[in-house]
Amino acid sequence: MDIADSEVAPQSPATDTPQLSDRYQILSTLGAGGMGVVYLAEDRKLHRRVAVKRLKADAASDNAHQRIQQEARLLAQLNHPNIVALHDVLEDTLDNGGRSVALVMEYIEGTTLRAWMRERTPNLQQKLSLLMQICQGLQQAHDLGIIHRDLKSDNILIAENAKGEPVAKITDFGIAKSQQLDEQTLTAENQLAGTITAMSPEQILGKALDARSDLFSLGTIAYELLTGSRPFGKNDTGALAMAHRVTNDPHTPPQQAWAGIPEPLAILLDKLLAKDPAMRPQSAQIVYQGFALLHKQGLEAESEDYTATLTDLFTHHKVKSRRRWQRALAVVAAALVLSTGGYWGWKEFTRLEPQYIAVMPVEINGEIRGEENAKALTKTMVRQALMNSVSQLKASALVSFEPKEGMDFEAQLQKLKDKGVTDALFAQLECAEIRCNIEIQRLAPQNSYIKQQQGFTFLTDKAQEAQYRTSNSAAKLFAPAYQRGDPSLATMSDDDYKRYLDVLSRMEAKELGENDLNDLFTLSNRYPRNIYIYQGLSDTAARLFVLHNQKEHIELALRALDRGEEQGVDKSITYRLKLLLYSLSDYSDQYQDLVKRLEEMKMPAAELMYQRARYFYRSGKYADAVDSSLNAYKLNPSAASLYLAAISQGAMGNYDASRNTLKQLTEKHPKHWSSFSALGVIELELGNLEAAEKAITSIPEPLRGWRTKSNLAVAYMLRKNYQSADRQFRAVLQVSENDVPTLGQLAEVKLALGDQKEAMKIFTKVIEITNGTSNQELRRYRALAHANVGNIEEAISIITDLVRVAPDDTYHKHAASQIYALAQEWRSASVYVAELLAQGMSTAWFKLPAHQQLCTQPLASTPVKSAICD
Structure with a gap:
């Protein structure tokens, strides 16, 4: 298809100055485009200058005629100080019998916004003022159901008011459309109307448009006005190449174009330029409120305080002075007076979208020179680095993920999608002796796309530096607005670092022992500012507690985290790790207090809700667990949240609700095998033993865990098939020797079989464990x-x-x-x-x-x- 290119110079204007009517006298030619010529004219009746837009004689096709008539109809509806006004419509008959149409419009004595940007050096408040005006004009058009479809700097005229202040006027509604009118194609077949650098991705792709398409175009204008650069680069490689960039490539981060841009402005631009219209604000009014608030703050703050105050206000950081805090409150109050709904819409608009990040298994090709387990240690180092990178990001949560053995790459991505993961970190290494090339990718589980990637080379005998660089590189795959900054590197001795990696490699191999936790605790004492130790220490304590149920493991890790905070370790790291540890045992007061603190630190709400639900479930507060898990599901629809709601409903005996939730879950995630196992339990409790067995055995044999096999044994037991139940429970105990529920149920089977002695032996073992x-x-x-x-x-x-x-x-x-x-x-x-x-x-x-x-x-x-x- 042919795409109109904004860089193509307009044709030379016609030299003739035709007489349009007795009322309007043509004075000169202002400009020309492909279809029409714009003249400066004198309105003899009202004694004012006007601009007259008239079709060229060779452009008076039906298509062009329809366009200018539509522009007239739309402009007739618009009456706003930031939109060029329509005064009159002139029609006459041409010599060839055709009809000519001319629009008589408000004459703006000024220049286009693009030319104004080249010729002036405006301050930030002047730029924001113009953007506010464009928003207001655009909102009036959108309120009337009119989409501009060609909003760009060349279609914004800048004049000056009586005070010498710049005034923005939106013009050229030639290809605009009214959503209230019937759909009508006003372009030739296979041709897309508009300017490629002004189009939204959905407009380029020919999809249905709404007002948010204009907001994308507004984003390109705002980006260039504020940063001096274009979000997708210069259009120097042709229109089709630019179209591909707009629809497929991320825009240049605003912070890269302007290093000093206030964070709220950067977030605003990122959201306006989102590929998905749903991720953009819902109206130009919300954007106006944001610009108005920023403009007001800038006027009231000293220039050196501007960026810091703005960041404090919108990111809820601690305000560093009473005076600044008072100014911030005054601004908020002013915004609320302007529009309470608009202000809170702006707050929602500028917040960072929550990210739920998982780390996939690390792949290593080639051999690494060194110890026998050198490859395993390198893999562990990279995985830990990727996990730690999440702590360097705002509004982000680390989602635990360990794929089952034999699960291929696509199946892993599907599993992550089911878990509600928004981003997956994947690292692939090509190694030879002591040199490794690493490529880190940020993937979207929803469509398997690579969002960002970065690679570098490191030496395996410099593993600490490699871990530090891997962690920072992974964090930089995300937008600058999310980044907290690079942490300082607190190195260990080579021997201590090897001890650290050895423990973590045993953890991944599920071979942890008591000494491993003590070793990491000793290292945390020795290197209290090394953030990498704390992740491994907390994971190790959690694993050992689950295995042995000894609270001392958790207490040891918590002491280390408290000491880390005292030594200046970022609380966004220690709080996240403490939340995991508190959720495992009886720390009700500490847990609730920490949740409140993490809410203030903007930890993703769905993750907090989910963690709350897990805590309530473990505490037996099932109604609260249901509410929290369903709220988490609304915020981030993950199978884990819905599953937790279902088993909580089942635990409190609400069988119908649990069954319905599990049905909803299995319809959406047909391979979520835990749901089939839970459904089997519900049917068991209801006495539907055939249905229970069917649900359980629908899980493929290799994927049945020991819990699922234990549930199958319960089905045999309820059918009074005690011999089969006995064999099944014993098979489970071969996998999990000291599983208490299985031991307890086996003892009951022994009682049913009349084996009192064996039953008492098992009950005694349960008491000991x-x-x-x-x-x-x-x-x-x-x-x-x-x-x-x-x-x-x-x-x-x-x-x-x-x-x-x-x-x-x-x-x-x-x-x-x-x-x-x-x-x-x-x-x-x-x-x-x-x-x-x-x-x-x-x-x-x-x-x-x-x-x-x-x-x-x-x-x-x-x-x-x-x-x-x-």
Whole structure:
């Protein structure tokens, strides 16, 4: 298709000066384009100068005639001081019988914005003032449903008012369209109307347009006016090449074009120039409010304070002086007077979009000279560097990701998409002896596109420097507005750095030991300002706590993080790591306080909501977990958030809601196998044993984890197929030898089989494993084990506390019904059974020996006995 190019010089204006009517006398030619000529004329009736735009004689085609008539219709609707006014429309008959149309318009004695930029050196307030005026004119057009479609610096005229201040006037609505009129193509076939450097990506691609297309064009004007450069470079390689850049390539970061640009302005330009219209502001009015606020602040601040004050105001940094804070408040108040909705729309507009970043497995090709595990150590170093780079970014959260063995690259990206990840960091290395070439890519899981990439070479015997450079390079793949700046490098001795990498490589290989945590703690004492140690220390403590359930592991990591803060480590790093550690155990007050602090630091809201939901779920506050996880899903639709909502609904016995949520999840993410496993659990509790087995066995055999296999064993147990359940539970224990839920359920199978001795042996083992635990699930099995070995008082003490803390927990109530039956407190046991039956739990769950004792007890309720007894 042919694309009109803004760099093509206009044709020479006609030399004749035709007489249009008795009223208008042509004085001179102002300019000419492909279709028409613009004349300066005298309005004899009103004694004023006007501009007359008339079709050329050789351009009076139907297409051109329709265009100028449409321009007249649109201009007739517009009456705004920042839009060139239409005074009259003239039509006459040509010698060849055709019709000629001329528009009589307001004459602007001035120049175009492009020429004005070349000839003047305006200050920032003058530039902002012009942009505000353009926004106001544009908003009036948009309010009337009119899209300009060719907004550019050449179509903005600049005049001066009586005070000598520049005034902007939008002109040339020749290819504008009204959204209220029927769609009508006013261009020749295969030709795109407009100027390529002024077009939005959707206009170039021929997609449907709305007002946000003009806002992209406004962004190109604002970018050039503010920075002196064009966002996509000069149009010196042809229109098609420019079209490709506009539709596919990112614009040059505003900070690169103007190093001193205030951060809010940079964010504004980034959002105006977003490829996706949905990422741009919704109206020119919102943009106007932003420019107005910035303009007001600049006028009231000393020049040396301007950038700092502006950054303080919009990024919520601490204001460094009382005077500056008072000015900021005054500006906010002024903005609220102008338009409360507009101001808050501007705040939303200028905020950084949250980023959810995951690190993919590192790929290394070639061999590295050195120790036997040199390649593994290098891989660990790069992965840790990429993970640490996220802490150097604002409004960003690190999403944990460990692909299953054998998962190919596309499957990994799909998994990240399911997790709601917006950006994935991937590193590929080509190594030979001690030299590696690394390429770091920032990928979009949604479409597998490479957003940015960067490469360099490093020496493996200089691993600390390589880790530092890798981390900083990865952070620089993101927009400058997100970057906090490069952290300082606190180096370790070569021996200590090797110890550090050795521990982390064992963590990735799942071979951690107690000494590994102590080694990292010692290193954090020795190098308290080295930020890389803290990530590894926190991950190691979390892994060991999950494995051994010893709170001392978490306490050790927290002490190290506290000391790091005292030594000046950025709290955006330590707070993020503390949140992980607090969520694992009983740190309710600390957790809630830290969430508030992270909210103030603009941690992505969806990540905070999700972490809250996980904490509530672990604490047995299932209703709160559902609310938080669904809110997280609204902000960032990830499978993880929806899954957490579903299992929370199931845990509180809301089976229908849980089933519906899981159905929604599996429809959107058909390979989210954890959802099928959870659906199997719901069907098990409802007694739909065939449906449960179907859901569980729909998971491919190689992808069934030990938890899923354990659920399958429960299905056998509820069917009273105790031999099959026994074999399945034992198979699970071969993979996870000390899994407490599996041990507890196996012991119940042994009781059902009449093997009292083996059951008691397993219950005793459960008591040993769970000694000192604070985990609610493990404490529940500990209570059951105590009850079965005869420690009734201890069992009741534990289960009473659990039911108090999490009164909605289905599994706590089921355990309580067993424990009270074993304690021969028949009424209490009967009450819990009745409550569980009422919420929909299947009678199959009450065929265990402990429950069957109720069948012969007069104190048990008759409805309960009728339901559960054979």
